[in-house]
Amino acid sequence: MLPPAFATPDVPPLPAALLDELTNLLGSRLSLAASVREHHGQDISALDPMPPQAVAFVNHLDEIIAVQQACHRHRVPIIPYGSGSSLEGWVHALHGGVCIDLSSMNQILEIRVDDMDATVQPGVTRKQLNAALHGTGLFFPIDPGADASLGGMAATRASGTNAVRYGTMRENVLALNAVLADGRVLQAGGRARKSSSGYDLTHLLVGSGGTLATVAELTVKLHPIPEAICAAICNFPSVDQAVRTVIQAIQLGVPIARIELIDALTVRALNAYSKTQLNEAPGLFFELHGSQSSVKEQVETIRLLADEHGGQDFEWAVHPEDRSRLWQARHDGYFAALALRPGCRALTTDAVVPISRLAECIEATAADLREQELLAPIFGHVGDGNFHAVILVDPDSPDELQRAEAVAQRLAQRAIAMQGSCTGEHGVGLTKQGFMGLEHGQHAMDAMAAIKAALDPRQLMNPGKIFPRGPVAN
Amino acid sequence: MLPPAFATPDVPPLPAALLDELTNLLGSRLSLAASVREHHGQDISALDPMPPQAVAFVNHLDEIIAVQQACHRHRVPIIPYGSGSSLEGWVHALHGGVCIDLSSMNQILEIRVDDMDATVQPGVTRKQLNAALHGTGLFFPIDPGADASLGGMAATRASGTNAVRYGTMRENVLALNAVLADGRVLQAGGRARKSSSGYDLTHLLVGSGGTLATVAELTVKLHPIPEAICAAICNFPSVDQAVRTVIQAIQLGVPIARIELIDALTVRALNAYSKTQLNEAPGLFFELHGSQSSVKEQVETIRLLADEHGGQDFEWAVHPEDRSRLWQARHDGYFAALALRPGCRALTTDAVVPISRLAECIEATAADLREQELLAPIFGHVGDGNFHAVILVDPDSPDELQRAEAVAQRLAQRAIAMQGSCTGEHGVGLTKQGFMGLEHGQHAMDAMAAIKAALDPRQLMNPGKIFPRGPVAN
Numbered sequence: 001m002l003p004p005a006f007a008t009p010d011v012p013p014l015p016a017a018l019l020d021e022l023t024n025l026l027g028s029r030l031s032l033a034a035s036v037r038e039h040h041g042q043d044i045s046a047l048d049p050m051p052p053q054a055v056a057f058v059n060h061l062d063e064i065i066a067v068q069q070a071c072h073r074h075r076v077p078i079i080p081y082g083s084g085s086s087l088e089g090w091v092h093a094l095h096g097g098v099c100i101d102l103s104s105m106n107q108i109l110e111i112r113v114d115d116m117d118a119t120v121q122p123g124v125t126r127k128q129l130n131a132a133l134h135g136t137g138l139f140f141p142i143d144p145g146a147d148a149s150l151g152g153m154a155a156t157r158a159s160g161t162n163a164v165r166y167g168t169m170r171e172n173v174l175a176l177n178a179v180l181a182d183g184r185v186l187q188a189g190g191r192a193r194k195s196s197s198g199y200d201l202t203h204l205l206v207g208s209g210g211t212l213a214t215v216a217e218l219t220v221k222l223h224p225i226p227e228a229i230c231a232a233i234c235n236f237p238s239v240d241q242a243v244r245t246v247i248q249a250i251q252l253g254v255p256i257a258r259i260e261l262i263d264a265l266t267v268r269a270l271n272a273y274s275k276t277q278l279n280e281a282p283g284l285f286f287e288l289h290g291s292q293s294s295v296k297e298q299v300e301t302i303r304l305l306a307d308e309h310g311g312q313d314f315e316w317a318v319h320p321e322d323r324s325r326l327w328q329a330r331h332d333g334y335f336a337a338l339a340l341r342p343g344c345r346a347l348t349t350d351a352v353v354p355i356s357r358l359a360e361c362i363e364a365t366a367a368d369l370r371e372q373e374l375l376a377p378i379f380g381h382v383g384d385g386n387f388h389a390v391i392l393v394d395p396d397s398p399d400e401l402q403r404a405e406a407v408a409q410r411l412a413q414r415a416i417a418m419q420g421s422c423t424g425e426h427g428v429g430l431t432k433q434g435f436m437g438l439e440h441g442q443h444a445m446d447a448m449a450a451i452k453a454a455l456d457p458r459q460l461m462n463p464g465k466i467f468p469r470g471p472v473a474n
Numbered sequence: 475m476l477p478p479a480f481a482t483p484d485v486p487p488l489p490a491a492l493l494d495e496l497t498n499l500l501g502s503r504l505s506l507a508a509s510v511r512e513h514h515g516q517d518i519s520a521l522d523p524m525p526p527q528a529v530a531f532v533n534h535l536d537e538i539i540a541v542q543q544a545c546h547r548h549r550v551p552i553i554p555y556g557s558g559s560s561l562e563g564w565v566h567a568l569h570g571g572v573c574i575d576l577s578s579m580n581q582i583l584e585i586r587v588d589d590m591d592a593t594v595q596p597g598v599t600r601k602q603l604n605a606a607l608h609g610t611g612l613f614f615p616i617d618p619g620a621d622a623s624l625g626g627m628a629a630t631r632a633s634g635t636n637a638v639r640y641g642t643m644r645e646n647v648l649a650l651n652a653v654l655a656d657g658r659v660l661q662a663g664g665r666a667r668k669s670s671s672g673y674d675l676t677h678l679l680v681g682s683g684g685t686l687a688t689v690a691e692l693t694v695k696l697h698p699i700p701e702a703i704c705a706a707i708c709n710f711p712s713v714d715q716a717v718r719t720v721i722q723a724i725q726l727g728v729p730i731a732r733i734e735l736i737d738a739l740t741v742r743a744l745n746a747y748s749k750t751q752l753n754e755a756p757g758l759f760f761e762l763h764g765s766q767s768s769v770k771e772q773v774e775t776i777r778l779l780a781d782e783h784g785g786q787d788f789e790w791a792v793h794p795e796d797r798s799r800l801w802q803a804r805h806d807g808y809f810a811a812l813a814l815r816p817g818c819r820a821l822t823t824d825a826v827v828p829i830s831r832l833a834e835c836i837e838a839t840a841a842d843l844r845e846q847e848l849l850a851p852i853f854g855h856v857g858d859g860n861f862h863a864v865i866l867v868d869p870d871s872p873d874e875l876q877r878a879e880a881v882a883q884r885l886a887q888r889a890i891a892m893q894g895s896c897t898g899e900h901g902v903g904l905t906k907q908g909f910m911g912l913e914h915g916q917h918a919m920d921a922m923a924a925i926k927a928a929l930d931p932r933q934l935m936n937p938g939k940i941f942p943r944g945p946v947a948n
Contacts, residue, residue, distance in 0.1 A: 114721050114830035137725065157670040168668050170677075171645065184917045192826040193858045194642050195895035196631040196681055197902055197913055198940055199922045203644075203677030207670055224727035247588050251611060253698035253764070255729070290727070294768045352666040356588035384667045421669035428671055439671055443658045447929060448673045454928035455921060466672055 011096030014053045018074040022056060022098070025066050029057040040079075040099045043086045044146065046345040046395075047430070050092040052079055052099035059104050061177075061185070061216050068214065069183035071098050077463050078181060080210040082122060082152025085144070087348065088429030090156060090209050094464035100214060102151055108132045109217070116222045117174055117191060122151025122215045129220075138222040141166035144425065145334065151215040156427040157207030161330075164250075164383025165257040165289065168425065172221045173206050178213035181460045186213055204451070209427055210462040212455050226257075226289035230299055231323040234306055234314040235281040239263065240359040241309040242282050246382050247355055248305050254298050258287035259383040260330055263366070266337065266377035273336035274329045279313055284382070285330045287323070330379075337377040337390040344392040347404045350432075351415035352386040352424030361418060365389055365411050372403045386424030413438065433468045485570030488527045492548040496530060496572070499540050503531040514573045517560045518620065520819040520869075521904070524566040526553055526573035533578050535651075535659070535690050542688065543657035545572050551937050552655060554684040556596060556626025559618070561822065562903030564630060564683050568938035574688060576625055582606045583691070591648055591665060593693045596625025603694075612696040615640035618899065619808065625689040630901040631681030635804075638724075638857025639731040639763065642899065646695045647680050652687035655934045660687055678925070683901055684936040686929050700731075700763035704773055705797040708780055708788040709755040713737065714833040715783040716756050720856050721829055722779050728772050732761035733857040734804055737840070740811065740851035747810035748803045753787050758856070759804045761797070804853075811851040811864040818866040821878045824906075825889035826860040826898030835892060839863055839885050846877045860898030887912065907942045 022030045031037070032054050041051035053076075056067045071078045077097025084091060093099065106123035113136050120129060127147045129140045142153065143160035152158075154176060159168035166172070175189035189195075189202035205212060236242040239261065246259055262270070262285070267278045284306075288298040303314065317323045338346055353361045362378060369376045369389065380387025389411065391404040412422035412435045422428075422435040437445055449467060452459070496504045505511070506528050515525035527550075530541045545552045551571025558565060567573065580597035587610050594603060601621045603614045616627060617634035626632075628650060633642035640646070649663035663669075663676035679686060710716040713735065720733055736744070736759070741752045758780075762772040777788065791797045812820055827835045836852060843850045843863065854861025863885065865878040886896035886909045896902075896909040911919055923941060926933070 112828070112830065113725070115828040116725065117828070157674075159668055163668055170668070170674070180917070180921075184920075186917050186921055187915045188918060190895055190913070191828045191893040192860075192889075192895045192898065193829070194633055194637055194644070194860065194898055195826060196824075196897045196899050197895045197906065198681070198910055198918075199686075199925060200631075200644070200674075200677045200681055201914075201918055201921060203674045204925075207672070207674055212673075224725055226727055251587070251590065251698055253700055290768070291771055293771055294764070297765055297767055350670075352669060354586070354589040354591070354665045355667070356586065386666075386668065415666075419665040421664055421666045421671045423670045424666065424668055425670050432671070436672055439664070441661045443654070443660050444662060444675055445672075446658075447654075447660055447675060450928035451673060451678075451925055454924035 011053070014076060014098070015074045018070055018076060019054070021070045022054065022067060025063065026056055026058070031055045031057070040081055040084065040091065040101065041093050043084055043089060043091055045087045045089060046347060047089045047092060050094060052093035053096045055099045055101055057101045057104055064100060064179050064214055064216055065183040065185065067098065067100055068179055068181060072182045072458065072460060075458055075460065078214070078460050079462050080151070080155065080214040082149030082155070083125060083146065085146035085148045086152060086156050086429070087426040088423070088431045090427060090429040090465060092430055094430070103149065111136065113138065115191065117219055118222055119217065119219045120150055121217060123149050125149050126153065133222065137225055139225050140220060141223055142169060142172060145331070150218060150220065154206050154215050154218055155209050157425070159381070159384070159425040161258045161260055161381060162287070163381060164259055165255060166223055169206055170203065173202060174219045174221060176202060176205060176218040177216045178205050179216050180213050181456045181458060185216065191219060207427065209429065209465055211452060211465050212461055228290060228292045228295040229323065230288045230295045231317045231326050232286045232299070232302070232314060233278065233283055233326060234311045235279045235283040237281065237310040239282045239362050242284050243355065243359040243382060245284065245305050245309045245311060249302055250383065252301060254301050255290065256286065256383060257289040258285065260285040261380055261382040261387065262330070262333065263362070263378040266333055266379045269336040269340045269377050270329050270332060273339045274332045276329050285326065333377070333379050334390060337392065340377065341375055341392040343394070345395045347391040347393055347408060349389045349391070349408050349411050350386070350423045350426045351411050351420060352384060353415050353418040353420030355382070355385040357418040357420070358382060358385050358387070361414060362387060364414060365407070368407050368410055372407055374400070374404055374407060381424070384424065385420065428466045430465060433466065436466070436468055485527070488550060489548045492544055492550060493528070495544045496528065496541060499537065500530055500532070505529045505531070514555055514558065514565065514575065515567050517558055517563060517565055519561045519563060520821060521563045521566065524568060526567035527570045529573045529575055531575045531578055538574060538653050538688055538690055539657040539659065541572065541574055542653055542655060546656045546932065546934060549932055549934065552688070552934050553936050554625070554629065554688040556623030556629070557599060557620065559620030559622045560626060560630050560903070561900040562897070562905045564901060564903040564939060566904055568904070577623065585610065587612065589665065590696045591693055592696055593691065594624055595691060596623060596689045598624050600624060600627065607696065611699055613699050614694060615697055616643060616646060619805070624692060624694065628680050628689050628692055629683050631899070633858070633899040635732045635734055635855060636761070637855060638733055639729060640697055643680055644677065647676060648693045648695060650676060650679060650692040651690045652679050653690050654687045655930045655932060659690065665693060681901065683903065683939055685926060685939050686935055702764060702766045702769040703797065704762045704769045705791045705800050706760045706773070706776070706788055707752065707757055707800060708785045709753045709757040711755065711784040713756045713836050716758050717829065717833040717856060719758065719779050719783045719785060723776055724857065726775060728775050729764065730760065730857060731763040732759065734759040735854055735856040735861065736804070736807065737836070737852040740807055740853045743810040743814045743851050744803050744806060747813045748806045750803050759800065807851070807853050808864060811866065814851065815849055815866040817868070819869045821865040821867055821882060823863045823865070823882050823885050824860070824897045824900045825885050825894060826858060827889050827892040827894030829856070829859040831892040831894070832856060832859050832861070835888055836861060838888060839881070842881050842884055846881055848874070848878055848881060855898070858898065859894065902940045904939060907940065910940070910942055
């Protein structure tokens with residue numbers, strides 16, 4: 001399922017001198033094995049793998065520096081790798097090169113309860129950090145589906161279900177150390193909660209997907225675990241009614257922690273997969289955080305607003321196990337979708353629009369899918385205006401794949417026309433490059449390319465990503 | 475009071491051809507008058523003015539482009555100017571050049587209530603925007619002391635008293651259009667609440683202080699006006715006790731909207747200036763936002779925590795007029811400080827540290843001030859770890875000025891050593907350049923300089939700012 005535009009060009013073999021250097025440095029932690037390379041040349045998308053030429057398993061900052069210096073000297077591409085759980089082809093070795101696997105750099109270096117921040121190595125995963133926070137009264141909120149590494153989440157500017165309240169990686173990375181292609185270590189940001197000191201290198205690196213530097217350490221914000229949490233689901237006569245409920249709740253200042261929309265087809269998939277008995281109608285999953293009385297009040301407001309918009313069949317869950325059961329259904333969404341059509345593969349979209357246009361965008365997309373006779377449950381982070389259509393395609397049908405890609409393309413264009421973005425949380429990687437010019441305009445793309453050239457003049461960091469017809473290494 | 479290091483180098487007169495072009499374009503809106511130039515060569519700091527060679531009053535984006543294209547062709551510096559209310563020498567024409575006054579570009583282009591955002595021209599001030607929001611149920615929270623222009627606030631990454639709840643300009647600018655030195659218009663960001671699409675040019679421009687581009691239009695987030703607001707003051711036996719109260723409140727998840735610390739000397743100044751009868755002890759000003767019952771609950775929590783730390787003499791204010799009276803005293807802080815010593819000028823510091831180090835940083839600074847026999851009320855945004863010492867100096871005493879500058883220098887170094895920053899909200903401008911290397915390290919400074927060179931290769935945009943021994947134009 002890799003579009004032909006991304007066929008690997010002829011890549012020369014790695015220089016023997018480079019292999020010698022890296023072997024001297026890492027010993028058996030430099031792998032040339034086909035299975036290891038193949039594993040590191042793919043993410044969890046449906047894209048066919050494009051293996052790197054070698055995988056360097058590093059344990060220390062000094063090893064990242066040494067590997068990159070060697071690659072830089074030999075003008076060989078460098079691809080940082082966290083947990084491989086990204087989408088959109090971020091780790092595909094389009095131009096060959098050396099993959100730097102950071103998963104062993106997984107130490108939690110410091111947790112500072114008073115300052116509500118933590119400094120971690122890039123291979124620490126979000127669940128690992130939350131386990132380490134046990135007993136502090138704090139948590140790290142950002143939850144993409146997978147148990148992703150924090151370095152990778154910073155690189156892709158990841159988010160998840162509670163960005164509406166707690167922000168994305170953009171809002172939650174305070175500082176990071178990153179290794180430029182030539183081995184220089186860039187220190188970006190600091191631990192102060194705000195600063196006006198110079199250019200914002202932190203935000204430049206967050207979301208740059210390894211195309212500027214390798215994240216070697218990061219400091220993230222932590223948040224207080226709320227005293228009370230209440231979850232709920234309910235359904236609505238239409239997507240529009242559900243979205244209007246959310247808009248009004250946000251305008252009233254209800255500090256909703258999570259607010260997820262599922263369409264009727266997703267409900268059908270969940271009922272089959274998770275044995276739920278939900279009404280086959282568009283639904284909202286809520287989660288409300290706060291003190292006991294504040295959550296009670298939020299519940300009342302939400303209920304009132306939902307009533308006004310035809311919301312019904314409310315199911316509330318206050319106890320942790322009930323909440324987990326409820327949210328498990330939502331988290332099953334992707335697999336429930338896949339199970340709707342055994343043997344299929346999924347093409348997942350990631351459009352985001354201003355919330356006032358969300359219902360319209362979803363409805364136009366659903367109509368397009370119907371017209372193309374494609375099965376695609378839709379769910380998403382309605383508080384952010386971000387939703388995913390999981391388009392189920394027969395991997396053996398080029399025609400179906402083509403129709404699915406055309407729908408995804410029209411959706412990206414539709415989102416951009418509504419002043420939104422082609423990608424809310426997955427990033428550009430390989431697959432969204434075609435929309436970059438349309439979304440940002442030529443001058444912004446030129447500025448991004450100029451910044452890339454300024455920080456990585458040999459174009460070695462994760463080449464072929466983000467930029468249309470991405471810069472070619474060597 | 476301009477340090478000799480910033481003495482204007484010899485600046486050649488503006489080329490006659492450039493003056494002809496600009497006059498043809500703007501007519502009487504190009505001013506060479508000494509008074510106009512002097513006015514545009516200073517901010518509200520105590521720095522002596524450094525006038526630009528001409529001031530261009532522009533009305534349209536097209537005029538910004540045309541002025542910059544002409545300056546670019548003649549290699550003449552360009553200095554964007556909003557309301558002149560910045561500190562730290564942002565608008566001083568260190569290398570001469572043309573000042574672009576954007577204050578007439580003050581149209582509010584669109585307010586979108588459902589999406590809670592507004593698109594404005596750069597000369598719109600924060601009070602003007604809030605007046606226009608009347609009746610929408612929304613407000614724009616960021617409140618530096620002055621009624622600054624939003625373009626200038628974006629350029630300096632400004633904040634104010636409620637950043638602890640609502641963020642700074644960093645968190646509140648969604649998108650902007652900015653004119654590069656050569657006249658190309660960069661479109662950065664979009665109206666989606668989140669996006670992972672390419673490099674984050676918005677955050678690169680926010681805080682760049684006109685050294686990369688001129689902000690020509692911006693889209694900012696708006697927030698719901700809370701149903702209930704309650705303000706309070708109380709005092710504490712020590713700064714440490716006050717800060718510990720704030721740390722615990724934040725850790726408990728109390729969504730404090732404003733939390734301002736004043737030291738005993740500031741209280742004395744306020745009592746004299748604003749005719750208040752506050753105890754001469756460190757104090758906290760609070761403001762709590764939420765629903766009626768949530769605010770009530772926040773009040774109780776704060777009260778409990780303050781009690782534990784010796785907080786006393788609580789004065790609560792719920793009615794708008796009582797709140798205004800209370801906050802007026804806090805807002806009078808700067809002028810009350812100046813009134814402590816008639817005829818003095820103020821050297822204002824802007825350090826920010828992780829909140830766990832705040833009390834220690836303030837106490838070390840207060841000790842240094844006492845040792846140097848300098849009078850300097852201290853107040854600040856304790857929720858962010860940011861505070862200002864207003865050092866009152868006799869403008870006719872070089873010795874006193876030197877001592878004050880040495881204290882400010884030690885404070886910046888102390889803040890950086892505590893993993894904080896030399897500037898929380900004023901920016902680097904001219905006066906904080908000396909600390910940039912220490913705070914960011916050489917590699918980060920090199921990266922910033924490389925980005926500057928990539929986007930402004932002729933080094934024409936606001937030259938001499940941010941970078942130590944700033945790049946010289948021409």
